[in-house]
Amino acid sequence: MVEMTEDIVVIGGGAAGLAAAIRAKETGAKRVLVLDRNGELGGILPQCIHTGFGLHYFKENLTGPEYISRFVDRAGSLDVEFKLDTMVLRLKPEREVVAANSRDGLFTIRGKSVVLAMGCRERTRGALGIPGTRPAGIFTAGTAQRLMDVEGFMPGKRVVVLGSGDVGLIMARRFAVEGAKVEAVIEMLPYAGGLPRNIIQCLEDFGIPLLLSHTITAVHGAERVSGVSVANVDEKGSPISGTERTIPCDTLILSVGLIPENELSEEAGIILDPTTGGPVVDQRMETSVRGIFACGNAVHVHDLVDHVTETGMTAGWSAARFALDELEPLKNRIRLRPGPGVRYVVPQIISGDEPVTVYLRVRNPVRNAMIRAGNIAVPVRAARPAETVTVDFTEKRVEELSGEAELEIGLEEIEHID
Amino acid sequence: MKADVVVVGAGIVGSTIARELSKYEVDVAVVEKEADVAFGSPTKANTGVIHPGFDDPPGTVRAEHCSRGNALWHDIAREVAAPFEEVGSLVVALEDEEVEVLEELKRRGHANGVPDLEIVDDDDRLHRMEPHLNMGAVSALLAPTAAITSPYELAIAMMENAVRNGVRIYFETEVTGITVRQGRVTGIQTTRGEIEAQFVINAAGLWADRISGMVGLSQFMIHPRKGEYYILDKKAGDLVRHVIFPTPSPISKGIVVTPTVEGNTLIGPNAQDIDDREDMTTTHSGLAEVWAGACKLIPSIADKKNMIITNFCGLRPEPDTKDFIVGGSQTVRGFINAAGMRSPGLTAAPSVALRVVDILVKSGVELKRKLAFDPRRKPIDKPVKRSDLSFAQSLISQDPDYGHVVCRCEHVTKGEILEAIRRGATTLDGVKFRTRAGMGRCQGGFCGPHLLKLMSEELAIPAQDITKRGRGSRVLLGRAKELLRGGDSNGRDD
Numbered sequence: 001m002v003e004m005t006e007d008i009v010v011i012g013g014g015a016a017g018l019a020a021a022i023r024a025k026e027t028g029a030k031r032v033l034v035l036d037r038n039g040e041l042g043g044i045l046p047q048c049i050h051t052g053f054g055l056h057y058f059k060e061n062l063t064g065p066e067y068i069s070r071f072v073d074r075a076g077s078l079d080v081e082f083k084l085d086t087m088v089l090r091l092k093p094e095r096e097v098v099a100a101n102s103r104d105g106l107f108t109i110r111g112k113s114v115v116l117a118m119g120c121r122e123r124t125r126g127a128l129g130i131p132g133t134r135p136a137g138i139f140t141a142g143t144a145q146r147l148m149d150v151e152g153f154m155p156g157k158r159v160v161v162l163g164s165g166d167v168g169l170i171m172a173r174r175f176a177v178e179g180a181k182v183e184a185v186i187e188m189l190p191y192a193g194g195l196p197r198n199i200i201q202c203l204e205d206f207g208i209p210l211l212l213s214h215t216i217t218a219v220h221g222a223e224r225v226s227g228v229s230v231a232n233v234d235e236k237g238s239p240i241s242g243t244e245r246t247i248p249c250d251t252l253i254l255s256v257g258l259i260p261e262n263e264l265s266e267e268a269g270i271i272l273d274p275t276t277g278g279p280v281v282d283q284r285m286e287t288s289v290r291g292i293f294a295c296g297n298a299v300h301v302h303d304l305v306d307h308v309t310e311t312g313m314t315a316g317w318s319a320a321r322f323a324l325d326e327l328e329p330l331k332n333r334i335r336l337r338p339g340p341g342v343r344y345v346v347p348q349i350i351s352g353d354e355p356v357t358v359y360l361r362v363r364n365p366v367r368n369a370m371i372r373a374g375n376i377a378v379p380v381r382a383a384r385p386a387e388t389v390t391v392d393f394t395e396k397r398v399e400e401l402s403g404e405a406e407l408e409i410g411l412e413e414i415e416h417i418d
Numbered sequence: 419m420k421a422d423v424v425v426v427g428a429g430i431v432g433s434t435i436a437r438e439l440s441k442y443e444v445d446v447a448v449v450e451k452e453a454d455v456a457f458g459s460p461t462k463a464n465t466g467v468i469h470p471g472f473d474d475p476p477g478t479v480r481a482e483h484c485s486r487g488n489a490l491w492h493d494i495a496r497e498v499a500a501p502f503e504e505v506g507s508l509v510v511a512l513e514d515e516e517v518e519v520l521e522e523l524k525r526r527g528h529a530n531g532v533p534d535l536e537i538v539d540d541d542d543r544l545h546r547m548e549p550h551l552n553m554g555a556v557s558a559l560l561a562p563t564a565a566i567t568s569p570y571e572l573a574i575a576m577m578e579n580a581v582r583n584g585v586r587i588y589f590e591t592e593v594t595g596i597t598v599r600q601g602r603v604t605g606i607q608t609t610r611g612e613i614e615a616q617f618v619i620n621a622a623g624l625w626a627d628r629i630s631g632m633v634g635l636s637q638f639m640i641h642p643r644k645g646e647y648y649i650l651d652k653k654a655g656d657l658v659r660h661v662i663f664p665t666p667s668p669i670s671k672g673i674v675v676t677p678t679v680e681g682n683t684l685i686g687p688n689a690q691d692i693d694d695r696e697d698m699t700t701t702h703s704g705l706a707e708v709w710a711g712a713c714k715l716i717p718s719i720a721d722k723k724n725m726i727i728t729n730f731c732g733l734r735p736e737p738d739t740k741d742f743i744v745g746g747s748q749t750v751r752g753f754i755n756a757a758g759m760r761s762p763g764l765t766a767a768p769s770v771a772l773r774v775v776d777i778l779v780k781s782g783v784e785l786k787r788k789l790a791f792d793p794r795r796k797p798i799d800k801p802v803k804r805s806d807l808s809f810a811q812s813l814i815s816q817d818p819d820y821g822h823v824v825c826r827c828e829h830v831t832k833g834e835i836l837e838a839i840r841r842g843a844t845t846l847d848g849v850k851f852r853t854r855a856g857m858g859r860c861q862g863g864f865c866g867p868h869l870l871k872l873m874s875e876e877l878a879i880p881a882q883d884i885t886k887r888g889r890g891s892r893v894l895l896g897r898a899k900e901l902l903r904g905g906d907s908n909g910r911d912d
Contacts (some may be wrong), residue, residue, distance in 0.1 A: 025887035037826060037864075089802065100802045102818035102832075106810040124861040126649075126728025131700040134730060136886035136893050143863045147894065151867055153881060154896040179901030222696060250895065263653070280565035 011113035014043020016296020017117030019312025027320035056306035112323035133220030156251025168255025173202035276300035282349035285315035339410025421447035429461035438771035440583035451592035453888025458572035463732025470561035472527030483766035490768035498575035499797035501679035507564030507661035534862035603752030626757035654725035666754020673711030685712035734760035827858020
């Protein structure tokens with residue numbers, strides 16, 4: 001068996017992994033190897049041909065391929081090494097990676113540090129448990145996007161989209177632009193999941209109905225999808241009897257949530273956060289296993305790729321310092337806990353003695369609220385569960401931390417923000 | 419076209435009969451209305467349990483073939499390299515009054531020749547055997563000979579071996595009539611032409627009464643009995659080690675919790691009599707019943723809702739005669755039924771196949787052993803999944819495709835997929851059943867587009883013509899931009 005050693009092994013060559021590899025090189029790591037199961041770099045971005053990427057990071061409005069190509073080029077110029085069409089099969093806590101490809105066969109690589117950047121996968125119809133038949137014509141939004149925008153095929157012509165997350169909204173528009181009839185976007189919650197700009201640009205501009213507080217109760221069609229039953233739901237999300245009706249269609253697109261890919265992390269014994277589904281990380285993106293770092297959607301599902309890149313940069317810096325034996329353990333470890341109104345906080349552990357940016361997600365849509373963490377209070381004008389809220393623990397704010405081992409971050413609605 | 423024997427149906431029963439007949443110098447043709455082996459519901463959506471044989475009362479046809487079938491499969495499954503694990507089963511009594519039923523099952527088992535049955539009433543031992551079992555379990559009937567298999571892989575393996583030994587198979591070929599002259603079968607008509615044959619074996623599963631009706635015999639009717647299932651992610655862990663049955667009801671062995679040969683947990687089926695043989699819909703209420711049934715046996719399943727990979731349903735071919743219909747016809751010579759084979763049909767298949775051979779011999783067919791018969795089937799190599807380093811390294815160096823993992827969840831390589839296509843898979847489900855590509859937690863989200871591309875290249879057909887499981891189940895409905903050009907949606911480039 002081929003055995004290799006590297007300074008840093010990055011699992012996944014999408015936005016997070018490329019950022020980590022680039023920053024690791026910039027920080028002084030000599031050998032950085034990126035493994036990716038696809039035949040091309042970039043993760044999901046090469047198939048995201050719409051714009052909206054890079055507004056924060058580059059202050060430019062780029063398409064997915066444009067955004068990621070900048071990182072692919074940069075990584076290439078820094079002599080980051082790549083193995084594509086390479087599947088990582090196992091990860092051991094001693095930072096040993098077992099992978100396979102057609103050139104090297106089944107092989108092991110030891111990294112001085114390892115960066116987990118596997119991204120996330122889509123929830124499926126089976127995970128939702130939608131009853132009915134099992135015909136052809138049911139796709140997750142990302143798979144439909146790949147089929148259409150990379151492979152050049154039409155997965156369907158008369159489409160219903162379940163879930164109003166961004167990927168679902170964007171695919172509704174893509175189908176419409178391609179001349180397909182998009183019958184409806186169905187959302188179980190009383191509000192849309194995606195970014196407001198996408199509701200306008202993807203649905204309203206194309207006259208696609210958005211059915212809020214609705215769900216799909218059955219799939220019809222023996223061979224190909226022939227329709228779906230939809231019904232109104234109550235506050236608990238249960239279908240209300242008597243409201244069921246059938247929408248004829250040949251295709252059902254599912255945009256019902258993303259799940260961080262962490263089979264490898266679990267295998268390595270890395271502690272996961274049950275809410276995010278990703279590893280618990282500290283502010284350097286180090287996981288519970290020394291020398292294994294994580295970033296991007298493998299940690300938690302981000303709304304913006306710009307943030308994914310930021311976490312990748314942090315993980316890459318930390319991984320390089322660790323590989324160079326220059327990463328001192330954090331002096332303090334303050335555990336951040338989600339408080340009232342907050343679903344989760346990442347990173348889950350901060351030191352409290354240097355500035356850090358914290359990402360959090362709210363439980364319900366709020367207007368005019370105060371985020372409180374110990375003595376710190378940060379106002380937010382509006383926040384919705386679909387968007388991450390960033391809270392900068394600036395130097396000044398960090399000084400106000402009292403040094404407790406735990407810090408609850410909660411949300412409090414207020415009259416108005418001055 | 420001519421054949422000595424036509425087998426109608428390529429489910430587990432038809433495949434096993436075909437494979438048994440392939441041991442002899444006899445010309446066998448199998449006709450199947452679906453696009454592949456095991457595409458019919460009773461084989462495809464089957465619990466995959468090889469039953470020990472204590473369920474049916476002595477004297478029934480089912481009892482006769484079940485325990486013998488169990489014994490036969492142990493060797494046959496190895497010969498054809500199909501997954502098979504003798505995990506044993508436990509029928510669990512949760513109430514004191516159910517203990518009596520266990521005693522009765524044990525008596526039946528003895529009468530049916532089931533070996534090593536034992537009632538386990540030592541709580542500690544029972545819970546050591548099954549740590550997640552309901553703490554209220556009173557006792558359980560242990561049957562060490564119960565086994566698990568993958569029903570579709572087993573059927574595919576049997577048919578592959580049959581074909582290797584000379585059997586011909588015709589897919590998407592539906593029988594439309596059977597010719598009977600002077601009380602003797604002379605051939606069949608199909609949607610793809612006629613086959614002259616002196617013998618027709620009816621292994622048509624859900625449609626067996628229709629086939630029987632074609633020769634004017636209507637001594638039985640088949641009623642579909644629906645059963646729904648959930649399959650859980652391997653990550654849910656080893657919830658059970660044995661096949662766990664509740665104490666049976668008069669119509670069903672009940673909702674089972676069983677490990678699969680791949681390490682998933684399978685729960686189901688419920689039992690609901692329906693009218694429509696094509697009703698393959700799972701229902702909200704049925705799935706709820708399955709979930710509740712499983713939680714009753716293994717309470718910790720209640721926390722595993724997020725581990726559900728998918729749900730599906732199967733139809734059992736329930737005969738109104740309440741027993742298997744196995745035998746030649748007195749009035750229509752040459753017509754042989756292997757029908758009504760609901761559970762334990764999978765288990766009984768090899769025993770029924772031997773009976774069919776007997777019937778043919780008694781009907782005057784001279785069955786000469788085929789000297790060239792090769793009982794062994796080479797399985798599709800799974801080097802990455804097996805993680806056998808030296809084996810993987812040598813295979814990948816010979817054929818690099820065996821190093822390229824295409825299915826992320828089940829670690830299926832491009833080499834395996836191409837081999838499955840070469841062995842006859844023409845549909846996505848055909849590839850899936852042979853390799854497991856698309857059966858994991860992402861349900862083909864990652865490998866689906868790759869599979870379409872590989873199949874299109876290997877089969878030399880446009881990707882738009884690839885179906886999920888034959889007929890109208892096309893996966894793609896055309897090329898991008900086609901609708902904008904006013905394309906007629908036949909899916910081809912101009």
